Amino acid sequence: MKLHKKYLSIALIGLICLPAGCGQGESAQSAIPPAPTTTTLPADQYPKTQIYFAPDIDPMVQDRVRITVAGAEEIWGPVNDLEIWVTGLDPDAALTFRDEFCVIRKKTETESMYCDYKADKNTYLFVDFANQSKEGGKTYEDDGPLAFFNAFSKPSGYIVMPYPHGLASKWPVPSEIDQITIFHEYFHAVQEAARNLSEAKPFADYELMTGWMKEATKTFFKYDLLEPRWFMEGLAIAMSENHVLRLRKEGKIDVESDKGTYNPDLIPSLSGFLYETLYEVGELLEAEPNLRLKTLSDSENGRTPYVFGIWAINYLMVENGPDVFLNNFYPAIQELGWEKAFSKAFGKSIDQFYTDFDQFIRQPQDDLLQFLISSRVDSW
Numbered sequence: 001m002k003l004h005k006k007y008l009s010i011a012l013i014g015l016i017c018l019p020a021g022c023g024q025g026e027s028a029q030s031a032i033p034p035a036p037t038t039t040t041l042p043a044d045q046y047p048k049t050q051i052y053f054a055p056d057i058d059p060m061v062q063d064r065v066r067i068t069v070a071g072a073e074e075i076w077g078p079v080n081d082l083e084i085w086v087t088g089l090d091p092d093a094a095l096t097f098r099d100e101f102c103v104i105r106k107k108t109e110t111e112s113m114y115c116d117y118k119a120d121k122n123t124y125l126f127v128d129f130a131n132q133s134k135e136g137g138k139t140y141e142d143d144g145p146l147a148f149f150n151a152f153s154k155p156s157g158y159i160v161m162p163y164p165h166g167l168a169s170k171w172p173v174p175s176e177i178d179q180i181t182i183f184h185e186y187f188h189a190v191q192e193a194a195r196n197l198s199e200a201k202p203f204a205d206y207e208l209m210t211g212w213m214k215e216a217t218k219t220f221f222k223y224d225l226l227e228p229r230w231f232m233e234g235l236a237i238a239m240s241e242n243h244v245l246r247l248r249k250e251g252k253i254d255v256e257s258d259k260g261t262y263n264p265d266l267i268p269s270l271s272g273f274l275y276e277t278l279y280e281v282g283e284l285l286e287a288e289p290n291l292r293l294k295t296l297s298d299s300e301n302g303r304t305p306y307v308f309g310i311w312a313i314n315y316l317m318v319e320n321g322p323d324v325f326l327n328n329f330y331p332a333i334q335e336l337g338w339e340k341a342f343s344k345a346f347g348k349s350i351d352q353f354y355t356d357f358d359q360f361i362r363q364p365q366d367d368l369l370q371f372l373i374s375s376r377v378d379s380w
């Protein structure tokens, strides 16, 4: 799940526009989005991931989602048995959509708390998403519901997405937001698959246990092996920002739907995104001067793991390159747990890294900016 990306992106576009003198500020407010046209995507360009669309989502928007997912698959490969559920705007259609979701949960013996009966239908997840999406589409101020990835207890899981206003050209914000959301959640599925913890066995006679004891033991065991939130989220943000912006620049994913709202020639970068979070780093440290990467979960601000996470991941990427995460770190978690996997993959103990990073992030902002300029990981 990710937080308040909308504001960051809007701020970022403003930021990139200033020196470029793009003068598209007024059109962002007054633009009339192009009328949706139905496109037909050749079947061989369909992604392998099973994507389910609420019945009120039109074919053009469906295709734009498919193209985005296919882009993510091209980078990280398809994730076996992954499902993506894209909700619409109509609460009645969402109810039908929920029934379809729950039929598949039964058929594939994959549990979900979202299929539990509730007396008030508006509290069903998909209906709630449709209602919230409708509200979120009306104003800049409302983020709408947040997409999420949920893992099954057997390998893989599902992503639930709110209505993609950007890809539908129905929102005065570029489709980049939806594309980044899709890549971000898709990457959480990639992380889950790379950890492969559903295969991990807590101890030798674990197999002899039964029922809830077995489930609970496994849940706690898995939780202990898992990397911390700053790592998980920081990496998902770094990966999605970097690849989406690059693919847009290369013309491999849609920028058409931005027409009238956003100049597609203005391509922000991952470094630009980091630059945009610099002021937040300063604010967070000012509010909580004793913040440490190791104890981020104690922070009172929900954004802390995201903001510090992206900086910590960028620091690791500059030192070790972008491939070590999926090639070395994640595959080692099942056997070693995340802390030992960290030392093995990054060549220093996690405690050493915490010390280094806490010192690094407290440098004057000018020095951090200099670091961004001199050590770009997005050299495209």
Ligand SMILES: [Zn+2]
Residues within 6 Å of the ligand: 001, 002, 184, 188, 233, 236
């Ligand atoms: Zn996330």
